[in-house]
Amino acid sequence: MSALLGKRCKPCEGGIPALGESDTKRLMQQVSGWSLDEGVARISRSFQFKNYYETIAFVNAIAWISHGEDHHPDLEVGYNRCVVRFSTHAVNGLTENDFICAAKVNALLGE
Numbered sequence: 001m002s003a004l005l006g007k008r009c010k011p012c013e014g015g016i017p018a019l020g021e022s023d024t025k026r027l028m029q030q031v032s033g034w035s036l037d038e039g040v041a042r043i044s045r046s047f048q049f050k051n052y053y054e055t056i057a058f059v060n061a062i063a064w065i066s067h068g069e070d071h072h073p074d075l076e077v078g079y080n081r082c083v084v085r086f087s088t089h090a091v092n093g094l095t096e097n098d099f100i101c102a103a104k105v106n107a108l109l110g111e
Contacts, residue, residue: 002030002031002103002106003030004027004030004031004096004099004100004102004103004104005103005104005107007096007100008069008100009069009070009071009096009097009100009101010096010097011070012071012088012090012091012095012097013090016091016095017091017093018041018088018091018092018093018094018095019093019094019095019096024036024094027096027099028043028099030099030103031043031099031102031103031106032106032111033045033106033111034102034106037085040087041087041092041093041094042085042086042087042094042098043085043086043087043094043098043099043102044083044084044085044086045083045084045102045105046081046082046083046084047081047082047083047084047109048080048081049080049081049082050080051079051080052079052080054080055077055078055079055080055081055082056077058082058108059075059077059082061108062075062082062084062105062108065101065104065105065108066101069097069100069101069104071086071088071097071098071100071101073085073086073101073105074086074087084102084105086098086099086101086102
């Protein structure tokens with residue numbers, strides 16, 4: 001289980017630097033299945049489901065988590081798939097918040 005699960009997102013209105021390469025690599029090791037989108041400063045993961053109902057249930061669970069953390073992903077939703085992308089727009093890059101939320105999304109599926 002990732003140590004990130006026990007953390008909460010911190011409010012971010014900018015004024016702090018985005019994570020550097022070494023911190024990003026360290027945190028990537030704690031969120032299995034996620035990819036660093038080079039040149040875009042975001043992390044993403046694609047999820048597959050059996051049907052539309054399971055996909056939307058997953059999306060609703062992500063909405064509940066992200067609302068509670070006040071850190072919201074970009075979602076691409078189809079019949080049996082969902083692509084989740086996290087970045088911190090206020091810093092134009094990645095912060096620990098993105099990895100906290102990615103870990104919590106993984107936990108939805110028991111990962």
